[in-house]
Amino acid sequence: MSDYVKLDDVTLAYGDVVAVPNLSFEIGKGELIALLGPSGCGKTTTMRAIAGLMGLASGSIHIDGRDVTNLPPSKREVGLVFQSYALFPHLSVYENVAFGLKMRGEKNIKPKVEAAIESVGLSQFANRLTPDLSGGQQQRVSLARSLVVEPKVLLLDEPLSNLDARLRLEMQMVLKDIQKRTGVTMIFVTHDQSEALALADRIVLMKDGKIVQSGLAEDMYNAPETRFAADFFGFENILPGEDGRERAWRPNAIRLGEGPYEGRIRGMSFGGDYRTYVIETDRGQIKGAVAADLPAYAEGETVRFDLPMAQAVALQAG
Numbered sequence: 562m563s564d565y566v567k568l569d570d571v572t573l574a575y576g577d578v579v580a581v582p583n584l585s586f587e588i589g590k591g592e593l594i595a596l597l598g599p600s601g602c603g604k605t606t607t608m609r610a611i612a613g614l615m616g617l618a619s620g621s622i623h624i625d626g627r628d629v630t631n632l633p634p635s636k637r638e639v640g641l642v643f644q645s646y647a648l649f650p651h652l653s654v655y656e657n658v659a660f661g662l663k664m665r666g667e668k669n670i671k672p673k674v675e676a677a678i679e680s681v682g683l684s685q686f687a688n689r690l691t692p693d694l695s696g697g698q699q700q701r702v703s704l705a706r707s708l709v710v711e712p713k714v715l716l717l718d719e720p721l722s723n724l725d726a727r728l729r730l731e732m733q734m735v736l737k738d739i740q741k742r743t744g745v746t747m748i749f750v751t752h753d754q755s756e757a758l759a760l761a762d763r764i765v766l767m768k769d770g771k772i773v774q775s776g777l778a779e780d781m782y783n784a785p786e787t788r789f790a791a792d793f794f795g796f797e798n799i800l801p802g803e804d805g806r807e808r809a810w811r812p813n814a815i816r817l818g819e820g821p822y823e824g825r826i827r828g829m830s831f832g833g834d835y836r837t838y839v840i841e842t843d844r845g846q847i848k849g850a851v852a853a854d855l856p857a858y859a860e861g862e863t864v865r866f867d868l869p870m871a872q873a874v875a876l877q878a879g
């Protein structure tokens with residue numbers, strides 16, 4: 562079902578200020594979607610509306626065919642995982658995870674709670690108090706607590722932003738694994754394009770409360786349609802073409818050492834496998850990346866370069 566979660570012409574406002582105007586999108590059952598965009602573009606506001614934490618100025622939200630627009634959060638069958646873990650510090654991992662089921666008055670909850678704790682890899686910590694866990698582990702408790710009530714949709718707001726690089730990777734794997742095993746539909750918010758690319762099946766890119774582009778992660782990475790999307794996905798060179806259309810190149814698509822253009826090396830940053838040069842040219846600044854095992858250019862040196870058309874992405878206005 563491609564419209565398992567459906568936002569139809571949703572407008573969200575804080576008082577008189579519209580944060581998200583007329584937003585529509587659909588999500589399929591079992592999809593893992595990233596809402597991506599810079600700070601203030603309306604990602605969190607959109608999540609809050611899906612969760613029922615914020616009323617709609619207009620429009621509707623459906624989940625699994627049911628109109629949830631006017632339902633309170635507890636009736637929407639939506640789970641929420643925030644960057645701050647909001648765990649009960651005086652309760653154990655087990656008790657934290659069991660909480661939602663107890664509140665619902667469910668009996669015989671032990672197998673469900675244990676399965677949820679196991680699914681996030683924390684079985685050996687079940688009896689530990691949550692303040693005695695690492696940030697990454699607390700995040701996993703938070704995830705297990707949301708999963709145990711078997712939500713139709715799991716909403717994650719910047720779920721990895723408090724974690725260091727290694728834990729992020731670990732958590733990404735936990736999330737993907739959970740999606741695969743439970744088939745739960747997930748929507749997560751991030752401002753980090755690499756995180757969106759690593760995790761999401763599909764990316765919805767937002768700017769100023771509107772969708773700029775949405776599509777499969779790979780398509781978004783390879784074929785951004787606008788200057789904004791290109792810039793967001795690391796096409797750092799955006800130049801006007803002779804036909805009036807802008808074209809964009811990644812730094813590693815710029816050929817240095819030969820070509821019809823000339824510039825002066827202004828600076829260099831070492832990136833391990835490659836060096837990225839900032840080159841001053843009469844078309845503006847260009848960034849070009851070159852494998853680090855090739856000889857380095859010196860600052861002030863004049864270099865020839867090419868902007869290969871085969872590696873350019875043509876952009877639409879906007």
Ligand SMILES: Nc1ncnc2c1ncn2[C@@H]1O[C@H](COP(=O)(O)OP(=O)(O)OP(=O)(O)O)[C@@H](O)[C@H]1O
Binds near residue numbers: 575600602605
């Ligand atoms: N409580 C509030 N009152 C008034 N305006 C708000 C409130 N919360 C958010 N906004 C405004 O709504 C817009 C969208 O904010 P939102 O938090 O949804 O953005 P975001 O994309 O999630 O940003 P971030 O990544 O920084 O969390 C912004 O212009 C913001 O200033």
